[in-house]
Amino acid sequence: MPGSPAPSTPPPPAPDLPRAARLPSLTGMRFLAALLVFAFHTTFQTRFFEGGLGDTLGDTFANAGFYGVTFFFVLSGFVLTWSARPAEGAPRVWRRRLVKIFPNHLVTFVAAAALMAAASEVFTTKGVLANLFLVQAWIPEIQVPNTMNAVSWSLSCELFFYLAFPFLLPVLERLTARRLWTLAGVLAALTVLVPAVSSWAVAGTPLPFIADGSLSFEQIWSVYFFPPVRAIEFVLGMIAARLVLTGAIPRIALLPAAAIAVGGYVLNASVPYLYGVAGTGALWLAPLVVAAAQADVRQTASPFRGRVLVRLGELSFAFYMVHGLVVTYGHKWFVAGEDLSGAAAAALLLAALLAALALAHALFTWVEAPAVRRFSAPRAKNPAASEAAPPAAPAPAVAPLTVLEAGE
Structure with missing residues (x-):
C-alpha cells in the first residue's frame, strides 16, 4: 500500500572472522579430558585402590567420566563447525568422519572379542551386532550399550551427530547472533529439563547398584545413552563455534573459564544422579572450549599448547x-581379589596407564593415521586429466583437526 512502511527484514548474519589454521589448545585439552575418563574407570568403576584412599579417589572421580563425555561431545560440535569446508557436500563429510572412527573401532572390537573369549565371557548376538555397527546406544537394554569394547557406545552417538551435521550447519550459518544466543539458551534449558522429565515420565525396574537404588536403566539410558538427547551438547558446541567465528561472543579468559569448569564439576557431583550424568556439564565446559579457541586465535598464553600435551591429544x-x-582386563586378572598394598596398587595403575598409552601410540601410528591419510579424500578418477587441469583455488587455512569421537 502506498505510504506504508516497508516490512522489516532481519539483518543478514555477520560474516565469519578469519579462522586460525590450528587450535592446538583444544587438542591438548582432549588428553586431559581423556584422563578424566581413565580416572573414573580406575577409581570408581573398577577400583585399583581399596580402603580410605580408594573411597576418597572414588568420591573425587565419581563424575569424571560423565564430565569427560560431555566435554568431547561439545568439542566435537565446535571443531567440526570451526573446520567445516565451504560447499563441502554431505558424502565428503561423512567419508572423512567414518574413516576417522571406524578403523580404530574395528581393531578394538576384534581385541575385545579375543579378550572376552579368553575370559570365558558370554557373547550375545544382539550385543555383538549392535556394537559392530555402532547402533548400541539406541537400544534401551542394560546388556547392550556397554557390550564388547564398552566405551564405544559414545561412537554410536557421534555417528548420529556426523550424519546430522551437514544438515544442521547450514541452518546455524543462516541464523543471526541474537537467534544463536536464543537457541543456545533453549538447549541449555533442555539439559536440565530432560533429566527432570525422565525422572517421572520414564519407567523401568530400579537398579539397586545405581545411586540410591530408585533409578531404572531406562531412565539412565534416556539421558545418558540416547543419541538425540546427547546431540544437545554437540549442537551447543556448534553454536559456540558460530558465535566465535562471527565475533558475537565476548573474549573469555582461560583462567576464569577453567574456574567455571572446575566449579561446574563440583556442582555436578552434588546434584541428583540423572542431572550429573546428563549433559548439564555442557553449561560449564562450553566457556572453556571457547576460551581455549580464542587464546589460540589471538596467540595469547595457554597451558594446553605444550608440545607434549598436544602430541598426547593427538593420541587421545x-x-x-x-x-x-x-x-577392565588388567583389573580382572591382576587386581580383583588381591590384597594389594598402596604401592602395589599405584604401580599397577601406572602400568595400566603406560600400557594404554603404548597401545594408543601403536593404534594411532599403524591404523588411525594411515587410514585417514589414505581414505579421507577420494582419489582422482583420471590422474592425467587432473594433472592437465588448472590448479583449484586454495581452501581456507583450517587444519584438519581431529576430535576425540568418544566418551566414557
Whole structure:
C-alpha cells in the first residue's frame, strides 16, 4: 500500500572472522579430558585402590567420566563447525568422519572379542551386532550399550551427530547472533529439563547398584545413552563455534573459564544422579572450549599448547578406544581379589596407564593415521586429466583437526 512502511527484514548474519589454521589448545585439552575418563574407570568403576584412599579417589572421580563425555561431545560440535569446508557436500563429510572412527573401532572390537573369549565371557548376538555397527546406544537394554569394547557406545552417538551435521550447519550459518544466543539458551534449558522429565515420565525396574537404588536403566539410558538427547551438547558446541567465528561472543579468559569448569564439576557431583550424568556439564565446559579457541586465535598464553600435551591429544582417540580394555582386563586378572598394598596398587595403575598409552601410540601410528591419510579424500578418477587441469583455488587455512569421537 502506498505510504506504508516497508516490512522489516532481519539483518543478514555477520560474516565469519578469519579462522586460525590450528587450535592446538583444544587438542591438548582432549588428553586431559581423556584422563578424566581413565580416572573414573580406575577409581570408581573398577577400583585399583581399596580402603580410605580408594573411597576418597572414588568420591573425587565419581563424575569424571560423565564430565569427560560431555566435554568431547561439545568439542566435537565446535571443531567440526570451526573446520567445516565451504560447499563441502554431505558424502565428503561423512567419508572423512567414518574413516576417522571406524578403523580404530574395528581393531578394538576384534581385541575385545579375543579378550572376552579368553575370559570365558558370554557373547550375545544382539550385543555383538549392535556394537559392530555402532547402533548400541539406541537400544534401551542394560546388556547392550556397554557390550564388547564398552566405551564405544559414545561412537554410536557421534555417528548420529556426523550424519546430522551437514544438515544442521547450514541452518546455524543462516541464523543471526541474537537467534544463536536464543537457541543456545533453549538447549541449555533442555539439559536440565530432560533429566527432570525422565525422572517421572520414564519407567523401568530400579537398579539397586545405581545411586540410591530408585533409578531404572531406562531412565539412565534416556539421558545418558540416547543419541538425540546427547546431540544437545554437540549442537551447543556448534553454536559456540558460530558465535566465535562471527565475533558475537565476548573474549573469555582461560583462567576464569577453567574456574567455571572446575566449579561446574563440583556442582555436578552434588546434584541428583540423572542431572550429573546428563549433559548439564555442557553449561560449564562450553566457556572453556571457547576460551581455549580464542587464546589460540589471538596467540595469547595457554597451558594446553605444550608440545607434549598436544602430541598426547593427538593420541587421545586411540587412547580412549584401548584404555577401557586395558583397565577392565588388567583389573580382572591382576587386581580383583588381591590384597594389594598402596604401592602395589599405584604401580599397577601406572602400568595400566603406560600400557594404554603404548597401545594408543601403536593404534594411532599403524591404523588411525594411515587410514585417514589414505581414505579421507577420494582419489582422482583420471590422474592425467587432473594433472592437465588448472590448479583449484586454495581452501581456507583450517587444519584438519581431529576430535576425540568418544566418551566414557
